Each structure stands twice: as C-alpha cells, then as structure tokens.
Amino acid sequence: MTDTAWIDAALTSARPQAVGALLRYFRDLDTAEEAFQNASLRALKSWPQNGPPRDPAAWLIMVGRNVAIDDIRRSRKQQPLPEDDAISDLDDAEEEIAERLDGSHYRDDILRLLFICCHPDLPATQQIALALRIVSGLTVKQIARAFLVTEAAMEQRITRAKASVAKADVPFETPGAVERSERLSSVAAMIYLIFNEGYSASGDTAELRAPLSEEAIRLARLLLRLFQGEPEIMGLMALLLLQHARAAARFDADGALVLLDDQDRSLWNQNMIAEGLALIDKAMRHRRSGPYQIQAAIAALHARAAKPEDTDWTQIDLLYGALEVMQPSPVVTLNRSVAVSKARGAEAALAMIEPLGERLSNYFHYFGVRGAYLMQLGRNEEARVAFDRAIALANTSAEAAHIRMHLDRLMRDSQQQAGKATK
Amino acid sequence: MLYAILCYHDEDVVGSWSREQDAAVMEKLAVVQDKLVKQGRLGPVARLLPTTAATTLRKENPPVVIDGPYAETKEQLLGFYLVDCNNLDDALGVARKLGEANPGGAYEIRPVGVFMPGSAKGSTEGSVKA
Numbered sequence: 127m128t129d130t131a132w133i134d135a136a137l138t139s140a141r142p143q144a145v146g147a148l149l150r151y152f153r154d155l156d157t158a159e160e161a162f163q164n165a166s167l168r169a170l171k172s173w174p175q176n177g178p179p180r181d182p183a184a185w186l187i188m189v190g191r192n193v194a195i196d197d198i199r200r201s202r203k204q205q206p207l208p209e210d211d212a213i214s215d216l217d218d219a220e221e222e223i224a225e226r227l228d229g230s231h232y233r234d235d236i237l238r239l240l241f242i243c244c245h246p247d248l249p250a251t252q253q254i255a256l257a258l259r260i261v262s263g264l265t266v267k268q269i270a271r272a273f274l275v276t277e278a279a280m281e282q283r284i285t286r287a288k289a290s291v292a293k294a295d296v297p298f299e300t301p302g303a304v305e306r307s308e309r310l311s312s313v314a315a316m317i318y319l320i321f322n323e324g325y326s327a328s329g330d331t332a333e334l335r336a337p338l339s340e341e342a343i344r345l346a347r348l349l350l351r352l353f354q355g356e357p358e359i360m361g362l363m364a365l366l367l368l369q370h371a372r373a374a375a376r377f378d379a380d381g382a383l384v385l386l387d388d389q390d391r392s393l394w395n396q397n398m399i400a401e402g403l404a405l406i407d408k409a410m411r412h413r414r415s416g417p418y419q420i421q422a423a424i425a426a427l428h429a430r431a432a433k434p435e436d437t438d439w440t441q442i443d444l445l446y447g448a449l450e451v452m453q454p455s456p457v458v459t460l461n462r463s464v465a466v467s468k469a470r471g472a473e474a475a476l477a478m479i480e481p482l483g484e485r486l487s488n489y490f491h492y493f494g495v496r497g498a499y500l501m502q503l504g505r506n507e508e509a510r511v512a513f514d515r516a517i518a519l520a521n522t523s524a525e526a527a528h529i530r531m532h533l534d535r536l537m538r539d540s541q542q543q544a545g546k547a548t549k
Numbered sequence: 550m551l552y553a554i555l556c557y558h559d560e561d562v563v564g565s566w567s568r569e570q571d572a573a574v575m576e577k578l579a580v581v582q583d584k585l586v587k588q589g590r591l592g593p594v595a596r597l598l599p600t601t602a603a604t605t606l607r608k609e610n611p612p613v614v615i616d617g618p619y620a621e622t623k624e625q626l627l628g629f630y631l632v633d634c635n636n637l638d639d640a641l642g643v644a645r646k647l648g649e650a651n652p653g654g655a656y657e658i659r660p661v662g663v664f665m666p667g668s669a670k671g672s673t674e675g676s677v678k679a
Contacts, residue, residue, distance in 0.1 A: 131570070132562070132652065132653055135562045135565045135566065136559075136562055138565045139559065139561035139562050139564075139565050140561075180623070181623065344564065344565065347564060347599065347601055348561075350601045351600075351601055354601070354615075354616040354617035355615075355616040355617070360601075360616075363601065400598065401598050401599070401602055404598060404602040405601070405602060408602070408604055408616060411604075411614070
C-alpha cells in the first residue's frame with residue numbers, strides 16, 4: 127500500500143459513523159457531508175505528520191464539527207478562523223467525545239443515516255444513489271459510471287433525492303425497539319437492492335457495476351457489526367457472500383452469462399463461501415427463520431455441491447416452499463419450479479408455473495423457463511413460441527443470446543427429425 | 550522457544566482493501582513466511598474470518614452463547630502465527646518483518662506455554678445442513 131492508502135482506508139471505514147454523528151448534530155445532510163469533507167481534508171494534512179489518531183471516527187467528528195461551527199460563525203460575524211494547530215491538538219477532546227458517544231449511540235447514528243436513504247418517497251434508483259453517495263462516500267462520477275448515466279444526470283438524481291429527504295421528517299430521537307427493527311428491515315432491503323444492481327448486470331456493464339455488489343457487502347457487514355444478534359442480517363450477509371462468491375465464474379470471456387450448471391466451480395471464491403456458511407450456521411441457531419436466511423440456505427446448497435449433479439434439489443424445493451409461505455410471489459414460485467423440474471421432472475414443474483402465466487405475462491424468465499420445460503417434454507412447437515416471447519422480453523443482449531441458443535437447438539432437432547423422416 | 554504472534558488490526562480497514570490490495574499484502578507476507586518455513590521455524594498460521602462470523606460462549610452456569618466476538622475492541626484479533634525463535638529480540642525481529650509486509654495495527658508477541666500440534670486436516674469449509 128502507498129503512504130496515503132491507509133488514510134483513504136481509514137476515512138472510508140470511519141465515514142458512516144462520522145457522517146451519522148455529524149448528521150445528528152447538524153440535522154442537515156449537506157452540512158454533515160461538508161463537515162466530513164473538511165475534516166477529511168485536514169486528516170490528509172495532519173495524519174501523515176502526527177500518525178493516525180487512536181479513534182479516527184471520533185477525530186473526524188470532532189474536527190468536522192468544529193470546522194462547521196466555525197464556518198457558521200464566520201459567515202455570521204466574519205470572525206477569524208483558529209489556527210490549524212489548535213484544532214489538530216485533539217488528545218483530550220477525543221477522549222471526551224469518545225466517552226460521550228457510546229457504542230449504542232453510534233449504532234443508531236449509522237442506522238439513521240442508512241434509513242434516511244430508503245425513505246419510501248424515494249424511488250429505488252434514488253435510494254441506491256443516495257446511499258452510495260452519503261454512506262459509502264463514492265463520488266458522483268463513480269456512481270454515474272455504475273448506473274451508466276452521465277455525471278450531470280446522476281448529480282441531479284442525488285440532488286433531487288436529498289431535497290425529498292430534507293422535506294421528509296426524519297426522527298432524530300433514539301428509536302424504540304419496534305421502530306429500530308422496522309428501520310433495520312428497510313435498510314436490509316435497500317442493501318439487497320444495491321447488491322442486485324451489481325449482480326444482475328452482464329456483458330459490458332458487468333465490470334462497471336461489480337463494485338456495487340462489493341459495496342453492498344461492505345454495508346451489510348457494517349449493519350451486522352451493529353446488530354450482531356439479528357439472524358436475518360446474518361442471513362442477508364450470507365446470501366450476498368454466497369452469491370458474490372460465484373462472480374468470477376458467472377461470465378465467459380465474451381461477457382455472456384454462464385448458467386449455474388455450466389460454471390467452472392473451481393473459480394468460486396471459497397473464502398466467501400466459508401464465511402457465508404459460517405453465518406447461516408450462526409443464524410439457524412436462533413430458530414427465527416426469515417426470507418434472507420432461506421435464500422441464503424438455498425445459495426448454500428448450490429455452493430456446497432462440488433458438481434451440478436450433487437445439488438440437493440429436493441431440499442431446495444422444500445426451502446422455496448417455505449419462502450413461498452413467507453413471501454408469496456409468482457417469481458418465487460417460478461424459481462421453485464426449477465428445483466421441482468430437477469427433483470420431480472419437467473411435467474410437475476410446468477404444472478406448477480401454468481397458473482402464473484397471467485401475472486408474469488411480461489416477465490422474460492417466465493417464458494425462458496417455460497420454453498425449457500416444454501422442450502424437455504418434446505413439445506417443440508410450444509417451446510418455440512415461448513422462446514420467441516422470451517427474446518422479445520429480454521432485458522439484456524446476454525439474455526437474448528442465451529434463449530437463441532435454445533432456439534438453435536430446437537431448430538437442429540427438428541431438422542434432424544425431418545432428415546430422419548425423409549430417409 | 551515457540552512464540553505466538555497475534556495480529557490485531559481494524560477489520561473495517563482490512564475489509565475495505567480491494568482484492569488487489571489484499572492479494573498484494575498476502576504476497577508480501579508469503580515471502581517472509583517462506584523464509585521462516587525454509588529455516589524450519591514456522592508453525593501453524595491462521596487468518597480468521599471477520600468478527601461478524603464469531604460466536605462467544607460465556608462459561609457461566611449454564612453457559613451463555615452470544616453472537617459476536619469476545620471483546621468489542623477498536624482493533625480485532627484477525628489471525629496469528631506460531632514461530633520458533635531464540636528469544637524475544639528474535640521474535641520482535643520476525644514481527645517487524647511481517648509488519649513491513651503488512652503495515653497498520655499491532656502484533657502481540659506471547660511466548661507459548663504448551664503446544665500441541667493436533668491433527669486437524671485444515672479444511673475451512675463449513676458443515677451446514679440447511
């Protein structure tokens with residue numbers, strides 16, 4: 127690492143706590159952000175000379191607060207700024223603030239900071255952009271790149287999001303237990319959204335968006351550190367790790383999506399898998415199941431299969447069954463049908479998704495999956511119709527290419543059959 | 550004498566390393582470790598998963614299981630080395646070399662009282678039955 131890399135790392139890791147505390151103090155997002163920015167600039171000047179402070183977050187909160195207060199005073203009375211050295215000598219002040227802000231205080235600061243980003247008035251894309259900007263501290267340029275929009279457009283999106291948040295009433299008092307758990311589940315959902323923004327990308331965009339998945343994992347880890355005993359947060363963390371563990375195997379050299387069955391499993395990240403499995407293990411001890419834990423358990427069964435044929439599809443079918451009860455959704459049923467097709471055959475799977483046709487009539491995966499079952503059953507003409515519909519609904523060129531592969535196979539089969547018939 | 554070199558660092562900072570940064574540090578550490586291996590001085594080495602994966606059993610009566618690490622500290626126990634050294638100076642020398650390869654945080658150097666090499670095969674895979 128270079129000389130300043132440790133400062134960058136320390137600033138990044140202290141950011142959520144510091145901005146969260148500054149927000150509680152100033153009750154204004156822009157002021158809190160600017161205060162943190164100014165404190166970071168001073169850290170870059172002071173830390174290389176004086177070494178890192180014992181508690182970087184406390185240092186940044188203290189300095190950020192002082193600088194912002196000075197700014198406010200100066201703009202009111204044109205008072206002179208104190209010398210830099212006077213601010214940098216923080217040994218006593220740091221002690222004091224570290225005592226005053228105990229662990230639980232920090233915890234609610236960070237949760238609040240995350241929570242205001244998932245305000246229900248904000249559309250999902252704004253929630254994500256705001257969280258990446260404010261909590262993770264990514265630059266507008268970095269976020270714009272990940273979302274494939276111009277910097278100006280992203281700047282506008284974030285400004286708009288901030289304006290909505292400023293208008294909304296964000297409660298600053300310490301939340302009660304029920305409120306806290308509601309906040310926790312909104313924040314968990316937002317982190318999963320961020321992850322999926324990165325995870326669902328493919329082709330040219332996959333590389334640009336991969337950092338989103340990594341950032342989501344970092345945020346999930348932050349959340350889990352604050353709420354060590356929450357099985358659903360363990361489940362979320364495990365789910366993200368187990369899915370992300372497959373990242374290197376999910377695309378071929380041309381950027382085309384490689385399906386689970388065809389992935390080179392030696393490319394899976396065993397460290398992440400080990401951590402994911404350890405977290406599910408911890409979560410299950412609580413006997414308080416939830417959607418993230420179940421999805422993580424499904425991902426774990428895939429991760430534990432050395433070869434695709436070792437996959438325990440019967441167990442996956444059961445887990446999806448439990449997920450259907452908790453979170454009834456046609457997409458969950460569709461996913462369950464894939465396990466059913468492996469465990470009990472294509473006919474049972476097709477029967478399971480037949481009733482979903484109406485609700486998923488614009489859903490790419492429904493027609494892709496349906497076409498595959500029909501093809502397995504030898505109902506090639508119906509399969510072709512389903513695949514054509516899937517291509518029309520494909521979101522990415524990789525998705526369309528994948529379906530075209532099926533169609534080509536159908537074509538070859540029917541030509542072979544035609545060939546046999548004429549012989 | 551066998552010494553344990555216990556590695557403490559802020560896991561947030563270590564966790565914010567990019568894959569490339571992480572790999573670069575591991576590579577530099579491998580150089581130091583290889584030298585010790587060739588000298589026949591390196592015992593078991595472990596890098597621990599983050600403290601979020603930790604569970605604590607408090608040996609009260611009855612024992613209490615708590616999610617999370619034993620101690621909530623600014624810097625966390627992230628791993629350890631066991632190294633055969635002549636004396637404390639020698640052990641500090643090894644720790645300095647490791648520290649040059651992996652700056653930041655602190656090493657606690659503790660002489661080992663009893664050592665049993667054990668018989669674990671060393672798989673890091675979990676054993677979850679979903």
